[in-house]
Amino acid sequence: MIEKIWFENHPTKYLLWPLLWPLSKLFGSVSQKRRKQYQSGERVSYRAPVPVVVVGNITAGGNGKTPVVIWLVEELQKLGFKPGVVSRGYGAKAPNYPLLVEENTSTKHCGDEPKLIFKRTGVPVAVSPVRSDAVKALLPFGVDIIITDDGLQHYALQRDVEIVVVDGNRRFGNKSLIPLGPLRETTDRLDEVDIIITNGGTAHKGEASMKLIPGDAINLNTKQQFATAQLKRLVAMAGIGHPPRFFATLEQLQANLVETQGFADHKDFEPSELEALAQKGENLIMTEKDAVKCADYAKDNWWYLPVTAQFEVQDKQRILNKIIEVKEKYGSPSA
Structure with a gap:
């Protein structure tokens, strides 16, 4: 909800304004003072x-x-x-x-x-x-x-x-x-x-101006590479700052998405929750940042999508x- 207030002008902002506005002012004052001290x-x-x-x-x-x-x-x-x-x-x-x-x-x-x-x-x-x-x-x-x-x-x-x-x-x-x-x-x-x-x-x-250019999907275990569009019934997950960006990239690559699941940035995943999520499709695809956390328990149908600036x-x-x-x-x- 907080991101909807920040970026989408959600009407809830009017309810939370009396609480958030003074805290915002306090945050600004403290951070500015700290910078000036340095x-x-x-x-x-x-x-x-x-x-x-x-x-x-x-x-x-x-x-x-x-x-x-x-x-x-x-x-x-x-x-x-x-x-x-x-x-x-x-x-x-x-x-x-x-x-x-x-x-x-x-x-x-x-x-x-x-x-x-x-x-x-x-x-x-x-x-x-x-x-x-x-x-x-x-x-x-x-x-x-x-x-x-x-x-x-x-x-x-x-x-x-x-x-x-x-x-x-x-x-x-x-x-x-x-x-x-x-x-x-x-x-x-x-x-x-x-x-x-x-x-x-x-x-x-x-x-x-920068673009993030996606490569082919890479299998976490076998290191095989395939065009994302070749992978059937993809379940996509992302534990990054803005998961919709990753899902939009997959859509641009014509991925066969059957499910998308965003998580909090830097989330420490439980293997069981990802295994359950993967069962909603034939393949699980994630960001490269998520893949480094899942390498030790990855299944053979888990993939990641590398991107290059x-x-x-x-x-x-x-x-x-x-x-x-x-x-x-x-x-x-x-x-």
């Missing part, structure tokens, strides 16, 4: 010896940050950089922090997004609620640039490039702060960032040029 030096922030690039957003929920992080890592590798990735590991609880993600690291410990980034890119990935600790854990690996998956509002870590990802269809909803609206910070914050990436929809002036040539070059410019000015890691 800017003034009243609160201590950490500056890494290598450039830090934040890929974040100003709204709650999924906007497509993780595909951007993966794309960015892969492009920087092509240019000869040695990137590392840090993340808070939202929804997970590690035995100790900072946690270095490895092949056998449980998503219960590191979170789904860090595990996905590690599996897709192979670069060092560290998780910690204190992102500076995660950065320090990566430095011995010889990384020469840090990408943070989310963390725009984590001002305890200084950054050199700020990239904000915007849902091109939902944009900023009612443009109110949490909990009255989806905003973590006001839209004025966008005037200060280096790059705004619009995921889907129509990019506004000055924004970089794609940019126009001029937007791609603009993003990379900004990072290269910062890296050249930064000097060597020992500077």
